[in-house]
Amino acid sequence: MSNEIKKNISDRLTSDSISVENAVSVKGLRKSFKNVTVLKGIDFNIQKGTVLALLGPNGAGKTTTVHILSTLLLPDSGTIKINNFDVVKEVDKVRSVIGLTGQYAALDEYLTGRENLQMIGRLYRLSHKDIDRRTDELLELFDLVHASKRAVKTYSGGMRRRLDLAVSLIASPPILFLDEPTTGLDPQSRLIMWNIIKQLVSSGTTVLLTTQDMDEADHLANKIIVMNGGKIIAEGTSEELKLHVGSERLEITVINDNDFELATKIIQEENLRTDKATRKLSFATKGGVHQLKQVLSQLEDANIEVENISFHSPTLDDVFLTLTGHLTNAEDKGEDNKVVLS
Amino acid sequence: MTRHYINSNIKTESQSRIFWLFSDSWVLAKRSIRHITRNLDQLFSVALFPIMFFLLFRYVFGGAIDTGSISYVNFLVAGIFVQMLAFGANYTTMNLAIDLQRGIVNRFKSLPISRSALLIGHVGADLVRNMITGLIVIGVSFLVGFQPAAGVIDWVLIFVLAALFSLAISWISAVMGLIVKSIEAAQWTGFIVIFPLTFVSSAFVPTETMPYALRLFAENQPLTHVIEAIRSWLVGAPVGDSGWLAFAWCLGIIIVTVPIATWLFKRQTLR
Numbered sequence: 001m002s003n004e005i006k007k008n009i010s011d012r013l014t015s016d017s018i019s020v021e022n023a024v025s026v027k028g029l030r031k032s033f034k035n036v037t038v039l040k041g042i043d044f045n046i047q048k049g050t051v052l053a054l055l056g057p058n059g060a061g062k063t064t065t066v067h068i069l070s071t072l073l074l075p076d077s078g079t080i081k082i083n084n085f086d087v088v089k090e091v092d093k094v095r096s097v098i099g100l101t102g103q104y105a106a107l108d109e110y111l112t113g114r115e116n117l118q119m120i121g122r123l124y125r126l127s128h129k130d131i132d133r134r135t136d137e138l139l140e141l142f143d144l145v146h147a148s149k150r151a152v153k154t155y156s157g158g159m160r161r162r163l164d165l166a167v168s169l170i171a172s173p174p175i176l177f178l179d180e181p182t183t184g185l186d187p188q189s190r191l192i193m194w195n196i197i198k199q200l201v202s203s204g205t206t207v208l209l210t211t212q213d214m215d216e217a218d219h220l221a222n223k224i225i226v227m228n229g230g231k232i233i234a235e236g237t238s239e240e241l242k243l244h245v246g247s248e249r250l251e252i253t254v255i256n257d258n259d260f261e262l263a264t265k266i267i268q269e270e271n272l273r274t275d276k277a278t279r280k281l282s283f284a285t286k287g288g289v290h291q292l293k294q295v296l297s298q299l300e301d302a303n304i305e306v307e308n309i310s311f312h313s314p315t316l317d318d319v320f321l322t323l324t325g326h327l328t329n330a331e332d333k334g335e336d337n338k339v340v341l342s
Numbered sequence: 343m344t345r346h347y348i349n350s351n352i353k354t355e356s357q358s359r360i361f362w363l364f365s366d367s368w369v370l371a372k373r374s375i376r377h378i379t380r381n382l383d384q385l386f387s388v389a390l391f392p393i394m395f396f397l398l399f400r401y402v403f404g405g406a407i408d409t410g411s412i413s414y415v416n417f418l419v420a421g422i423f424v425q426m427l428a429f430g431a432n433y434t435t436m437n438l439a440i441d442l443q444r445g446i447v448n449r450f451k452s453l454p455i456s457r458s459a460l461l462i463g464h465v466g467a468d469l470v471r472n473m474i475t476g477l478i479v480i481g482v483s484f485l486v487g488f489q490p491a492a493g494v495i496d497w498v499l500i501f502v503l504a505a506l507f508s509l510a511i512s513w514i515s516a517v518m519g520l521i522v523k524s525i526e527a528a529q530w531t532g533f534i535v536i537f538p539l540t541f542v543s544s545a546f547v548p549t550e551t552m553p554y555a556l557r558l559f560a561e562n563q564p565l566t567h568v569i570e571a572i573r574s575w576l577v578g579a580p581v582g583d584s585g586w587l588a589f590a591w592c593l594g595i596i597i598v599t600v601p602i603a604t605w606l607f608k609r610q611t612l613r
Binding site for chain 2: 067070071072092095096098100102103104105106107110111115119120122123124125126127130151167
């Protein structure tokens with residue numbers, strides 16, 4: 001089922017995007033490090049002025065993709081064009097139209113915020129006049145004026161990320177790569193970053209962002225590509241991916257821990273997700289009331305007491321589970337990482 | 343409200359390749375020079391090492407070392423001067439390793455900059471730091487009783503050779519900084535190379551008392567030639583072969599290490 005839908009979604013996107021100009025186009029991208037194949041044939045396009053999110057767990061190949069697109073790594077094979085410049089043959093041209101914000105703030109700790117901006121501005125070969133103007137603009141925009149004369153080593157995590165993004169924007173690049181821009185930030189700093197990214201997009205910037213966070217992709221991206229094990233396992237809009245899992249999910253919370261085990265055996269629904277700690281079971285609903293009645297009577301027959309029942313629209317977590325058979329953080333728990341559907 | 347200037351129309355300057363090599367190198371050297379005054383560790387070692395070594399050798403070991411017709415203070419100054427320049431170059435190893443391990447090198451790599459600019463920047467900052475160190479060494483030497491006999495031309499020669507030596511040893515350090523795999527390794531690699539070179543030389547003691555093999559090394563290695571040349575100019579003694587040998591060694595080292603370092607850097611950073 002998943003493959004079918006994936007195909008439908010991607011067919012539709014390709015036919016739609018023929019007439020639209022692409023800021024980024026990637027065809028047949030492969031990359032290995034020694035014996036490890038990190039990217040196993042990646043294809044996607046990003047339309048000008050839109051946001052594409054690469055979503056996936058650690059080790060999915062997101063950062064490698066960004067590094068190849070931003071000229072830090074060479075691809076083994078494939079054709080990659082940034083603003084129609086080839087990333088292998090026209091390196092300097094590509095570099096002049098991109099900005100990159102990596103997973104770790106790429107700033108000089110001993111320089112002040114202002115000095116960091118000025119240094120990178122000059123290395124981007126801007127005129128001194130433009131550098132001064134841009135530095136003032138960005139410090140104000142990113143709410144860093146008060147800290148502009150302090151060394152970066154005194155900055156908080158959120159301030160560093162903001163400055164890091166500001167530095168990437170000094171030359172106003174039309175295409176921006178953001179590698180996990182909000183990882184490790186507190187909720188408030190994360191919201192600030194989201195707002196900045198939204199402003200950038202509304203001013204015409206094309207953004208490729210990677211994230212492990214379903215919510216982030218949902219909020220920011222026009223199109224989401226789900227990656228796992230070096231392959232694209234799904235792509236579409238947030239809504240399309242959610243549709244994939246069923247329109248709604250039914251979530252049941254049982255009262256006793258003992259009943260929980262029993263309930264997981266009784267409920268034989270597709271895409272069943274269980275969480276032992278909170279005693280919650282959820283699955284995609286199709287039959288509406290009939291299905292609800294059926295499940296409840298099964299639970300009643302087994303004398304399982306139910307604490308709470310609710311419907312909710314699927315999160316991207318649910319999408320990921322459906323596509324890969326495990327949760328996005330499965331790797332951290334040391335569980336099997338294999339792709340069920342392929 | 344702020345929307346209108348998150349992106350703005352920016353034009354890049356167009357200049358020749360060589361202009362940008364100098365410009366990029368200068369921007370990155372300025373960055374490293376700023377580190378000298380802002381990183382207290384650096385500032386301390388630049389000022390404290392010469393003072394410590396002077397006090398140690400002048401007053402602890404000095405009395406027991408026989409330097410013949412020349413007083414030990416006058417003998418010692420050139421040794422400490424050159425040793426401190428060599429120690430200072432370890433910052434190139436350290437700072438390059440730090441840049442390569444941390445995210446900032448990815449930023450530099452994604453910019454349209456000249457490839458060797460980062461190396462030239464670090465080496466250039468080393469030169470500035472070593473000039474400060476050199477002045478401190480000479481300053482302290484007067485406090486502990488140094489009486490130079492050098493004329494204006496001698497001082498000019500000392501300055502030129504010191505700068506050339508600083509560049510030579512910084513480029514060696516750059517090669518080491520590009521080879522080491524961690525910042526910790528960078529910290530001790532420099533000393534593993536620089537410690538024997540500075541002590542197995544004529545920096546602190548005349549080489550005559552060393553065992554034959556050691557003496558052979560000590561008398562023919564580049565640091566001894568640099569030390570002997572600077573010592574002769576300082577005390578007004580005839581320089582002999584050490585003068586041209588010192589310049590030849592430094593130039594030779596630079597000619598060999600610059601392409602190696604540039605090649606290593608390109609291999610590491612050019613994807």
